[in-house]
Amino acid sequence: xxxxxxxxxxxxxxxxxxxxxxxxxxxxxxxxxxxxxxxxxxxxxxxxxxxxxxxxxxxxxxxxxxxxxxxxxxxxxxxxxxxxxxxxxxxxxxxxxxxxxxxxxxxx
Amino acid sequence: xxxxxxxxxxxxxxxxxxxxxxxxxxxxxxxxxxxxxxxxxxxxxxxxxxxxxxxxxxxxxxxxxxxxxxxxxxxxxxxxxxxxxxxxxxxxxxxxxxxxxxxxxxxx
DNA sequence: CCGAATCCTTTTGGATACTG
DNA sequence: CAGTATCCAAAAGGATTCGG
Numbered sequence: 001x002x003x004x005x006x007x008x009x010x011x012x013x014x015x016x017x018x019x020x021x022x023x024x025x026x027x028x029x030x031x032x033x034x035x036x037x038x039x040x041x042x043x044x045x046x047x048x049x050x051x052x053x054x055x056x057x058x059x060x061x062x063x064x065x066x067x068x069x070x071x072x073x074x075x076x077x078x079x080x081x082x083x084x085x086x087x088x089x090x091x092x093x094x095x096x097x098x099x100x101x102x103x104x105x106x107x108x
Numbered sequence: 109x110x111x112x113x114x115x116x117x118x119x120x121x122x123x124x125x126x127x128x129x130x131x132x133x134x135x136x137x138x139x140x141x142x143x144x145x146x147x148x149x150x151x152x153x154x155x156x157x158x159x160x161x162x163x164x165x166x167x168x169x170x171x172x173x174x175x176x177x178x179x180x181x182x183x184x185x186x187x188x189x190x191x192x193x194x195x196x197x198x199x200x201x202x203x204x205x206x207x208x209x210x211x212x213x214x215x216x
Numbered sequence: 217c218c219g220a221a222t223c224c225t226t227t228t229g230g231a232t233a234c235t236g
Numbered sequence: 237c238a239g240t241a242t243c244c245a246a247a248a249g250g251a252t253t254c255g256g
Contacts, residue, residue: 007215010134010137010208011204011206011209011211012133012137012201012204012208013137013208014208014211014212015204015205015211016133016134016204020128020129021130022124022128022129025120025124026118026121026124029118029120029121037217038217038218038219039218049249049251050219051219051250051251052248052249052250054218054219055249070218073217076217076256077217078219088207088210089207091203091206091207092200092204092207093120095199095203096119096120096123096124097119097120098119098199099123099196099199099200100118100120100121100122100123101119102196103119103122103123103126104119104122107115145237145238146237147238157229157230157231158230158238158239159228159229159231160229162238162240178238183237183238184236184237184239185237185238186237186238186239
C-alpha cells in the first residue's frame with residue numbers, strides 16, 4: 001500500500017505508479033466484467049508467466065485495487081475481483097478500450 | 109509503426125502496446141498542453157535518463173503519436189508535439205488525471 | 217489448484233564519452 | 237542543444253522444483 005508521502009505531485013504520475021504497466025492493465029480489463037480465477041487469468045493473458053502474474057496480483061492487492069478471495073474447497077479455489085477502489089478505475093479502461101477500437105478501425 | 113497484423117484482438121491490449129508504459133504516459137501528459145523541447149522534457153521527468161527519453165520519443169514518433177520538429181537555428185532546437193492521432197489520446201490521460209486526483213484527495 | 221522459492225538468462229537502463 | 241554509441245550493472249522475467 002502506498003503511503004501519502006510516496007505519492008507524486010502529478011495526479012497522472014500517481015495513477016501511473018499504481019497501474020501504468022502492461023499486465024496490470026490487462027488483468028484489470030478482465031476483472032471489469034467479473035471475478036476471475038488464477039489459472040483462468042493465466043490462460044487468458046498470452047505470454048504471462050506464473051511468477052509475473054502472481055507478482056502483479058499481489059501488488060494490486062496491496063494497493064487495495066483488487067481483492068483475493070480463497071474458497072476453502074477440496075481443490076483450492078482462489079478468485080480475484082475488483083475492490084470498490086478498483087471499480088473506480090473503470091473510466092480509464094473504458095477510455096483505453098474506446099481508443100484502441102477506433103485505432104484498429106482506422107486500419108480497415 | 110505498427111502493422112495491422114501485429115495488432116492484438118483486444119482493443120485495450122492495442123492501446124497498452126502503444127502507450128502502456130510509465131514514461132510514455134508522463135511524456136504525453138506534458139505534451140497535452142503544448143510542444144516541449146528535449147531538455148525541457150528531460151528536466152521535468154524526474155529520474156529519466158537521456159537514453160530512455162530518446163527511445164521513448166522515437167518509439168512514439170514511429171507510431172505516429174508525436175511529431176518531431178527540428179528548427180534550423182544556430183544552436184539546434186527540437187520540439188516534440190502531439191500529432192492529430194496523439195491528440196485523440198487526451199480522454200485517456202484525462203481519465204488518469206481525474207482518478208489520480210480523487211485518489212490523492214482520499215488520503216487527506 | 218495456487219503459489220513460493222530458486223536459479224539463471226534476457227532485457228532494461230544508467231554512466232560516460234563523443235558528435236553535428 | 238540534441239542526440240548516438242558503448243559498456244556495464246541492475247532489474248525483470250522464464251523455467252523448474254517443491255509444498256499446502
